[in-house]
Amino acid sequence: MSTWPDTRILDLLGIDVPIIQAPMAGATTPAMVIAANQAGALGSMPAAALSTEQLREALATIRQGSTRPINVNFFCHQPPLVDDERDRQWKHLLEPYYRELGADFDAPTPVSNRAPFDDAACQVVEAFRPEVVSFHFGLPEKALLDRVKATGAKVLSSATTVEEAVWLEQQGCDAIIAMGLEAGGHRGIFLSDDLNTQIGLMALVPQIVDAVSVPVIAAGGIGDARGIVAAFALGASAVQMGTAYLFTPEANVSASHHYALRHAQASETALTNLFTGRPARGIVNRVMRELGAINPLAPAFPRAGGALMPLKAKDEAGFSNLWSGQALRLGKDIGTFELTRELARQTLAKLK
Template identity: 50%
Template sequence: MSGWRDRRLAERLGLSTPIVQAPMAGAGGVDLAIGAATGGALASLPAALIAPEAIIQQISTFRAATGAAVNLNFFCHQLEPAEDAAWRDALAPFYAAYGVGYPAVPPPARAPFGPRQAEAVEQVFPEVVSFHFGLPDDTLLARVKATGALIVGNATTPAEARWLAARGVDAIIAQGHEAGGHAGRFLGADPAEHMGTIALVPQVADATGLPVIAAGGIGDERGVAAALVLGAALVQLGTAYLFCPESLIAQGHRDLLAGEAAEHSRVTNLFTGGIARRLPSPLFDNFGAVSPLAPAFPHAAAALAELRKAAEAAGDGRFSPWWSGEAARLGQALPAEALTRRLADGALALLGDAR
């Protein structure tokens, strides 16, 4: 019997592989999405950090290059007032050392999904819309559903998966703690309770009966095959795609991914205020990886903005969100199309499947 048992999403989306290229806000983009889609993956475009007008333009560029399905990804965090005075005070020695200060005009905070984003979705009709940090309110969610898009939510616990299923999502990303970038936790569970992918995937599948997209710590064809055996319908990879020439990461980020530092990623809240897995940073020596001084997501990033600019100009990424999952050492520097085909063909061969 085939090891890739749940093909509901692949059949509905016309996918020839079980692969999803993760959105990765700030690191993914239209060129990466086109390459992954050409290789047969469900391509994703990160829409959390760009204006609705840019979303429309990127979808247009994607559609001109390929007729494949695309996933638009948004954040649904609660944007509370910034309370970052203690964080700014703690950063004062760095401001002095780098000759900068708190930005006179802080950069816009990451905006949660709202009416303008919903209007963009209504204009471009993506095949999939996925949400991180929960779901938008019922009115906004109904607008997205009315476009015909599949709705995908992100769960880090079985309880979050049940919550998403009760609100009518079509599929669930089961995000293990091994994943790079932000953990999509939204029900307030202790971060220490975040399950690993191998435990989470079958529990989400059993708890909801919905198609599950496995994510977290999957870096090669062996991990893809294992996730499919666990019951995943598709397998989402992010860090693996950072190695592609089409990704938007800095050279310093690439250098760390290619070296021993890739074996030492840690979860941290220093860079945005949200819990996220990152490559080692000298900033950990000053504050630890997780500090109560960092304000809630996304406000911690504002106080780092000028420091990040100054440090990056000198080739130093200590203040930059250089995310990475635990499987980074398995990365291969291949174009996105070639990587997708290699992952899919290798995983299906291990399972005795042929494309």
């Protein structure tokens, strides 16, 4: 693959195709990362839902299967203070579902956790030395970020506004992921919690491109070669794609998620805070319809998910998160390697 109109990301990250396979916690597997790498893209392994040992095992598997650059992605949120009263109100709101489905309402509430980047995670980075380390919800504290940079890793992070992009560049990011409102999964928002600040990709990318000097990666609502061409036209140097890779056999998705991805309409996704406490885009299901996709009683991230776990065990389709971006109807049931190569070929053909 050659003759790309902008090679800054290719040169910066050492890849052949300006596509980043998005790190999707729970859904991304080492097999997906390896296949994306083999196709010339940047494979990304999410760490947020893994223990330190699980992350080490995943990275060892990837390193055995590929010698190409990899990206490891971390959340860098601040763990919330425990709010017992809010937790109680939240579970009380869910009580009718417990009674209906036969779940034990009086049993201790399971703990929902997402690990932020810390010293233990940084030690894994120092041991495996991934070529790229990316962050969601801003950046970690300077001492940890300096340690990451000392390994030689290039640092990326997501910006959902121009202000966030400028802040990330000022803190030393090597490239910015411009995350449009169309994107699936958790919003990368971190300078504000006001969802009214969130911008669609078409408006976001050129404004970030104009505001920063580092390369920009477009993410959100890109499902095929037409979207990649449009991203280049807007000034992006590469794209990050997630939902498209959820259709591949390498993706680890539940039966309910698999079905929803293939049958929901593009209009049937929404931002919701029900499943974790932070806004994320997913396919609308029963609990989102009946409680409202954004509910003020949902505990702070990541505690909201605990009380839903017993309900999810009884009715997965109705009470689990079905993350997806708005371009889901462009998804194809082909392998990660084939998808990546097809996207690259079709994009180059359209750019001629």
